[in-house]
Amino acid sequence: MENKDVEILRMLEEDAKLSISEIAKALELEEEEVKRKIREFEEKGIILKYKAVIDWEKVGLERVCALIDVKVAPERDKGYDSVANRIAGFPEVKALYLVSGAYDLSVLVEGRDMKEVASFVAEKLAPLERVQSTTTHFILKRYKENGIKFFGEEDKRRRLAISP
Amino acid sequence: MNDEKIKEKIAEKVKNMPKSGIRKFFDLVIGMENVISLGVGEPDFVTPWNIREAIVYSLEKGYTMYTSNKGLEELREEISRSIERDYGVYYNPEDEIIVTVGVSEALDLATRAIINPNEKVIVIDPSYVAYKPCVELAHGKALVYSTNIENGFKVDVDELERIVDENTKAMIINYPNNPTGVTYTKKELEEIADFAVEHDLIIISDEVYDKLTYDSKHVPIASLNGIRDRVIYLNGFSKAYAMTGLRIGYACANKHIAEAMLKIHQYTMLCAPITSQFAAIEALKNGKNAVKEMKEEYRRRRNYVYRRLREIGFEVVKPEGAFYVYPRIGINGEKFAEELLKKKRVAVVPGNAFGSSYRDFIRISFASSIKELKEAFDRIEEFINEIKIEKTI
Structure with a gap:
């Protein structure tokens, strides 16, 4: 390019x-x-979408996110892809990664409240064939997302309007 | 004592020194709201985080004491290494480098170290606001040579030949230039260097914008054959690393000149602030990527601003470095700037702040986001259309 x-x-x-x-x-x-x-x-699908980055907390609309570690038994010939594809299809899943280490898939799930996220995990994610175990980490506070910090804003107003 | 009596106590030289054109304009802007300022001589970026973090760490460690007059050894070594790596010029960190309170102090040291009363120093206009006052405060005389827009603000050595005399001690050059953004090629620098050798001049070279050069590779004049020892090379961290308020720079020169400068530095400044020195070490060690990113952004802004100015129809030289452009607007720059500020809330600096022969110029700084630049130029265009209508009526 x-x-x-x-x-x-x-x-x-x-x-x-x-x-x-x-x-x-x-x-x-x-x-x-x-x-x-x-x-x-x-x-060509290089630009997929134009989206706004929104701080929903400021809107007052509570959204609950959880990172879920998923252990998966890989499938012959297909590895993790087909199970990943099934998980990725759910609209509750905001991000999905295959990772190295103690577990296989890292899933970012979003819901209206804890109950909704928990029931998604219990009813949709955990029962999936080949999913061996899940560990749910609820996100308590967002500090930085997509390269954007949510706190500690820099104050640029002090720059002089005219300087040599 | 009454006011008049107190005024009499002020030294003649200082009394007669004109107030900077920039300061006058600054007073106008103060207190106005919703102003988009293109009058700013510093980056809009905040100092990269790794550098700020290094500052915090140095404070936690309790590094708040004096350093050696010359500056921290580690910093001088990093400076020496970076100049050698980038440009192939070697300065001995032991006795040829002084860490200063910004390039401003380095300039003051350089002029005071070499000028005897009434010796002359060539200053090339349009020039940074401090050059002439520094020469005069050092009891020298500024020999002003004005470049013109038709020649792309480049130095014509033949014309320098016409003004130089026996009493001329030095010349100050600055590239990439504030306010024009113009820089010099190796060939042009060689001509300047030959001129300096022929007339036995010291060259004070302010290269603080070296890392913000967009279309070519910066060539320090000290890197040319046989010229190094008559050059006082000034540089700093303010612009490339967005560290203006930390006030940290350096001067490199032959050890005898460096020693003379160090004498003044030790009695007036003692040393540059240690906190800023630690920031500078981090900048040199791990600042490259941040500089590259900021430079790419400045380049896009430069392109944007240049095209907008061309569309308006101003006479303009495309800046090759720094973050300024210096168009000729065809009407009085001071009036233009004042009216533009009042009517459209856009601040620019009148061109005559950088030399008395540039009455119909303005300096525009593009150290603002493209979004802000767009808004500012939309307003400038509106303003110009209104002037045109007024004229036809």
Whole structure:
């Protein structure tokens, strides 16, 4: 991939609301070219979606998250993929990783409350064929997500408006 | 004593020194709300976390004492290593490097160490605001040479030949430049170096923006053949590492010059703040990636701002480094800046703050996010359209 392609993606990853015109100017490209490239990224599934990062706590809507360690007996020829595919299908699952170490899959589950998360684990996740055990860690506080810190904001207002 | 009597006590030199054009403008901006400022001479990034964390650690350890006048040995060694690695110039950390309170102090030391009363120092306009006052406070005379936008703000050595005289001791150069963003190629530096050799001049070279060079590789003038010993190389951590308020920089020079500078430093400053020295060590050891990321972002902003200025139709030289651009706007820069601030709440610095022959210029800093730059330029465009309409009426 060309450097400029990577730069377009980096800029959008940082701020998906940047306009075609701003990106074109910043990368010394023509607007048509940027438009075409972004369309290509979307068609190829390189850009999957444009989403907002929301601090739901500030909205007052409580959401409960848990990280669940899952031990799985891998399947002949398919390894972990087919069971992972079944787990990933549930909308409650926000993220899913195959990891090294004491267990196999790490699942991030989100629900309205603890009860909902717990029942998802008990009724959907744990009974799955090949799932041998689960350990649920409820998330108590979010400090940083997707590279964004949720606390200890830096105060940039002290920068002088005019300086040499 | 009444006010008049007190005023009489002020030294002539200081009394006659004009207030910085920037300060005048600063007073105007203070108290105004919703201002987008493109008048800022420092990064909008916060110092990278690893550097801040190193500061906290040094404080926990209780490192709040004096250091040696020259600065911490470990820091001088890191500085020496980094210059040698990046540019192939060696300065002995033992006696050729002084850690200073920003490049500002280094500049003051350099001018005071070499200038005798009434000796002249060539200053190339448009120039950073401190050069002329520092030369004058050191009892020297600034010999001002003004570059022009038609030549891309580059030095024409033939013209320097016309102004240099027997009494000229040194010249101050600064690249990438504040306020123009212009930098020099190796060939251009060689011409300047030859000129300095021919007239036996010391070169004070302020290269604080070296790491923010966008289209080429920075060449320190001290790296050219046979010139090192007449160069006082000034650099610091403020710009590349976003450490302005930590006030930490350094000067490198032949040991005799360094020793002279150190004499002044030890009686006036004693040493640079130890906390900032620890920050600087961390910056040199582990700051490369952060600098690279910030530089890439500045480059995009540079491109953005340059195109917006071209679209407006200002005469402009594309900056190759630093985070400033210095367009000619065709009308009085002071008036423009004042009206723009009042009507559209966008702050820029009038061009004549950097040299009296740049009345119809402004300095725009692009140390702001693209989002802010977009808003600022939309407002500037509105403002210009309004002026145009007023004119036709």
